[in-house]
Amino acid sequence: ATLYTAEDRAGLVLGNESARFHTALERIAHHAEWGVKVYAAGSPGGDGDETARQPCTPGTPGTPEDRGRPAPGAGRAYLERRRNLRARHERQREDSLRVAETVDTQVCRLAKASRRLRPHGPGTADGHRLQVLNATYLVADHRAAELELLVKDLRERTGAGIELSGPWVPYSFVGEV
Template sequence: MTERVAYAYAVLRAVEGLGTVLEGVEGVAGAPVRLLPEGSGGALAAAVSSVPARDFEEDALRRHLEDLDWLEAVARAHHGVIEALGARTTVLPMRLATVYLDDGRVEAMLRAEADEFSRTLRRLAGHLEWGVKIYVEPQPDTQATGASSAVAGTADGLSPGRAYLRARRSQRHSRDESYRAARQAAERVEAIGRALAAGHARHRVQQGELAAGAGENVVNDAYLLSRDAAAEFRTRVLDAGQDLPGVRIDVTGPWAPYSFAAPPDARSPAPDHAPDRAPDRAPDRAP
């Protein structure tokens, strides 16, 4: 028989009907999801699945984290469980690929950190996370523009070399203007967040294969918003870049509060594995 470990998705406030919510929900590796209560009569529970231990041992997991297809499949399953539960109760998402040796270790973690979890759940009740990304957009066909400028410069009586240098300066100036506009957009968004959001978290900008769409990602932030404030926040943030050329603002969400569910401190039984490199935010493209 394949050895199994307990994959933890989230800690949540136990409410009536959660078992029904999980019917038909497939977790990581297609495993069914179950709820482990904090204890007899406890208000907390953890959502877990039994997954093959061999896939989550340290060496195996390190290899898996280099496999974007595997990582995406796990992230989508992880996120799907959290979204299903988040529709009915407040959840504290666990870091992707957090596993414990068995259910007993998960239950011990719940008991040890019950007070801290309860405080965090009260703080997050009625709130969801929204992502804000700001991009510096590539200028349309800069090479062709540079060539045209060089030709124009030659026609103005400049040597080809001087005409080329003038064109390059013009391109750099345009790009610098776009970065200044992006900084202005970021300042506007942060001001909106201060007025409407209950929390603000900064994340590393996305690069390489993680970057979606055209342009350079220069801001990748998350905001915690009450359900009542979310619509106004989204509208105002999207309007913040309308008059700024070379800038694009994307707003994603709502998500469960991934960026605001602080992990328990070191007093609780630590997970048997939760890799530092695993992403701890919602995927940008929900399943």
């Protein structure tokens, strides 16, 4: 921001830059900014170590030497559970990224412009869900209801956690003014 101590100086700058301001205003006239966030399905809450939540199975006491030893094959079974869990999380992540791309493609068809923002990571107010899309779209005012219906349909078709926010003043789309 620039501060001007005299009204005539501010008027001069506004007059010199009026073409840029008018271009920016024409670009966003009768449009609003809408935010769309998509969250991964089945995002784990915490470190994802489900094996720690597995119920313990009592072993047979055996001899005193055997009491502290795991059952034969326990290490292999543990590693297999971890491998399966990791593979399932990877499939969920890939599926979520595909859904995010679908959502972005569909919303872009309605929007005049779009901007992808950095997804919010863990530690946010809703840190238990993994955000895979954080985007804003410049949508004509007369298409707002169409956007809301599209997002509702995408939620139902994909089963994804999709948040729509707006309408907002289209700050993200005024460009360098």
